[in-house]
Amino acid sequence: MMKNVLLIYPHCLEERLHDEDASVPPIGLFYLGAVLEAEGRRVDILNTHPVRNHPEIIEKMVAERDPDVIGFCILHANRWPGLEMARLAKRIHPGVPVVFGGIGATFLWEHFLRHFHEIDYAVVGEGELAFPELLRCLERGDKQAVGRIPGVAFREGERIVFNGAGLPVEQLDRLPDPARYFDFQHLTSSRGCPGRCTFCGSPAFWGHKVRFHSPAYFVDQIERLYRRGQRFFYVSDDTFTLRPERVIEICKGILERGLDISWAAICRVKDIHEKLLYWMRKAGCVQISYGVESGSPAIREKLGKKIGQTEIRKAFRLTQAYGILARAYFIYGCPGENADTIQATLDLMDDIKPLSTIFYILDLFPGTALYADYVQRSGVTDDIWLERMEDIMYFETVKDLRPERILEYGRTLRTGFYRRLGGYIRSIELVDLPDLYPHHADFLSRLGMTLSHGDYAGIEEIADKAGLAEFLYRRALDYHADHRAFLGLGVLLQKRGAHREAAGVLEEGTGRFPESESLNVCMGISLMNLGRYGQALPLFLKFPESVQALEYAALCYGALGERSRESDARRRAAGLQSRIS
Incomplete structure (x- = not known):
C-alpha cells in the first residue's frame, strides 16, 4: 500500500x-x-x-x-x-x-x-x-x-x-475538514469565480460556477484551528462576499461560538453594503482587499474588470467607515498604459483613500486570456517556459512600453501613495455606533502601530509618521480603552522625552490592564526617566519570570544603592536568558 x-x-x-x-x-x-x-x-x-x-x-x-x-x-x-x-x-x-x-x-x-x-x-x-x-x-x-x-x-x-479534465468536487462539505489533520491560517469557503479578468487563471482552474461550503462547515473549521491556538486568519476566496447573507451567517456563527479572532478577506466592490460590513467587523474582520487594478476605466475594461468608479468609491468609503482597513490592489504596465492612465490611478486613490496598497506589474501566465492572446499574436508555444523564469511581463511583449518607463510608473504610484497617506489617515470618518467603539479603537491603534513600529515605520516618503501615529492612538482612546493605543502612545511620548505625560498615559493603561507586562514595564521606564526608582521597582517585580523586567529591576536596585539585590536580579535574569537560549 x-x-x-x-x-x-x-x-x-x-x-x-x-x-x-x-x-x-x-x-x-x-x-x-x-x-x-x-x-x-x-x-x-x-x-x-x-x-x-x-x-x-x-x-x-x-x-x-x-x-x-x-x-x-x-x-x-x-x-x-x-x-x-x-x-x-x-x-x-x-x-x-x-x-x-x-x-x-x-x-x-x-x-x-x-x-x-x-x-x-x-x-x-x-x-x-x-x-x-x-x-x-x-x-x-x-x-x-x-x-x-x-x-x-x-x-x-x-x-x-x-483522459480529459478531472471532475470538480460539487459538494464541498463532503470533503473531510483539513483542520482535523493540519494547522493553517489561509482559509477558503468556496471555489470558483464568475469573473472574467483577463489576467487571472482562477476561473479557468476552478470554473465560473461558484461552489460553497456551508456556513456550519466553515465555522467548524475555524473553531478547530482556534482551539489549537490560531487567532488570525486569511480568507482567500476569490468571491467571499458573493452571497452576502451567507457571510453574515458565518459572522454570526463566529460570534455565537465566542471565537475571539481577527481575519482578513478578499472581496468584490460590487458586493459591499453596510449590514454586511457591520457583521464582518463584529466577527473580527480587520482588513478587506479589493482588486481595483487601475483608475482608468479603459484599462479596467481591457483587464476584464467589470467595475465602475462609483462602486469602487462606495466600497472603500463604507469599509473604512466600519473600522476595516481597505487595501487596494493595483496593476500597472497594462495595455494602453501611459502617463495619463497612471495619473488616473493617482486621482482614483485620492477619491477612495486606501490605507494600504499593493502594486503589481502586469504579467502573463498560462490559463489566462492575456497569455492566450500573446501566444496567438506572437506564435510562441509553451516551450517558452523552458527558460528559467517565473513569468512573462506584458510590457516585454509589446513595443510601446519600455522597461524604464514601467519602472518609473511603479515609482510614481508608490511614492504618490506614501506621500498622500497622511491625508488619507486624517480624513478617516467612522460610523457612530456605540457597539462598534471598541472595534474602532482597535482599527485606529492597529493603523497607528504600522506607522510607529510596523510596515510603514521605515518608509521615508511618509511624512510625520510619529505625529500620525499619535493622532491615531489618541483618537483610539477617545473611543475605548485600547491596550495597543495606551502602549503605542506611551512609547511615542517617551521617545519625545515627554516622560511625565507618558507616565500619566501609562498609569491609566496599567489601571485598565493591570496584568499587562508591556504596559507595566513601559510605565516603569517612564518613572525611571523621572528619577522615581522606588515607584518603578514594584512594576518590574510583578514579572519575576521576565528577563527584561528583571534587568530593569536590577537598574532600580542599583540606583537605590541596594547592591546585593541588584546582583541577585542580574543573576536571575542571566539564568532565565540561558534557559531561553
Whole structure:
C-alpha cells in the first residue's frame, strides 16, 4: 500500500516584495492531504519557502522522509524549484512516483511530461478525486486503469496519455475538514469565480460556477484551528462576499461560538453594503482587499474588470467607515498604459483613500486570456517556459512600453501613495455606533502601530509618521480603552522625552490592564526617566519570570544603592536568558 505520502510546496524562483501569500501552501494541498489521511494514509506536507536559500537543508528534509509517493504543488512562480526538487527526489528515492499538480501543472501538463522525465504523472484540475484514485491504481499495479482516470496525464513510452479534465468536487462539505489533520491560517469557503479578468487563471482552474461550503462547515473549521491556538486568519476566496447573507451567517456563527479572532478577506466592490460590513467587523474582520487594478476605466475594461468608479468609491468609503482597513490592489504596465492612465490611478486613490496598497506589474501566465492572446499574436508555444523564469511581463511583449518607463510608473504610484497617506489617515470618518467603539479603537491603534513600529515605520516618503501615529492612538482612546493605543502612545511620548505625560498615559493603561507586562514595564521606564526608582521597582517585580523586567529591576536596585539585590536580579535574569537560549 502507498501508505506514506509526501506533498511538497516548493519555494518560488525569485524572492518577492510581498511574499505573505506566495510563501504559504495553497489550501488545496491541505484538502488533498485530508482526503488521503481520511483514507488511512500518512501525509507529510513540506513547505520549502522558509529554507529557500539552503539547498542542503531541503535535501536533508527530503532524504529524512520515506515516502511511497511524492506530490508537488506547482504554481508558475515555483515551477523551476519544483523541477529541481523532483530531480532531487528521484535521486534520493529513485523508485518513488513523482506527481505534479496545482494550477501550474493544470495548464502546462503536456509541457512538463514532454520535457521533464523526472515527472511521472500530472494531475489536471482539482486533485481530491483524481490523486487518491491514481494511488489506488498504482497500488494494484494497474497502469491501464490509470489511463481511464479523468484528470490524470502520464507518459506511455513516447506517447502522452490524458483522459480529459478531472471532475470538480460539487459538494464541498463532503470533503473531510483539513483542520482535523493540519494547522493553517489561509482559509477558503468556496471555489470558483464568475469573473472574467483577463489576467487571472482562477476561473479557468476552478470554473465560473461558484461552489460553497456551508456556513456550519466553515465555522467548524475555524473553531478547530482556534482551539489549537490560531487567532488570525486569511480568507482567500476569490468571491467571499458573493452571497452576502451567507457571510453574515458565518459572522454570526463566529460570534455565537465566542471565537475571539481577527481575519482578513478578499472581496468584490460590487458586493459591499453596510449590514454586511457591520457583521464582518463584529466577527473580527480587520482588513478587506479589493482588486481595483487601475483608475482608468479603459484599462479596467481591457483587464476584464467589470467595475465602475462609483462602486469602487462606495466600497472603500463604507469599509473604512466600519473600522476595516481597505487595501487596494493595483496593476500597472497594462495595455494602453501611459502617463495619463497612471495619473488616473493617482486621482482614483485620492477619491477612495486606501490605507494600504499593493502594486503589481502586469504579467502573463498560462490559463489566462492575456497569455492566450500573446501566444496567438506572437506564435510562441509553451516551450517558452523552458527558460528559467517565473513569468512573462506584458510590457516585454509589446513595443510601446519600455522597461524604464514601467519602472518609473511603479515609482510614481508608490511614492504618490506614501506621500498622500497622511491625508488619507486624517480624513478617516467612522460610523457612530456605540457597539462598534471598541472595534474602532482597535482599527485606529492597529493603523497607528504600522506607522510607529510596523510596515510603514521605515518608509521615508511618509511624512510625520510619529505625529500620525499619535493622532491615531489618541483618537483610539477617545473611543475605548485600547491596550495597543495606551502602549503605542506611551512609547511615542517617551521617545519625545515627554516622560511625565507618558507616565500619566501609562498609569491609566496599567489601571485598565493591570496584568499587562508591556504596559507595566513601559510605565516603569517612564518613572525611571523621572528619577522615581522606588515607584518603578514594584512594576518590574510583578514579572519575576521576565528577563527584561528583571534587568530593569536590577537598574532600580542599583540606583537605590541596594547592591546585593541588584546582583541577585542580574543573576536571575542571566539564568532565565540561558534557559531561553
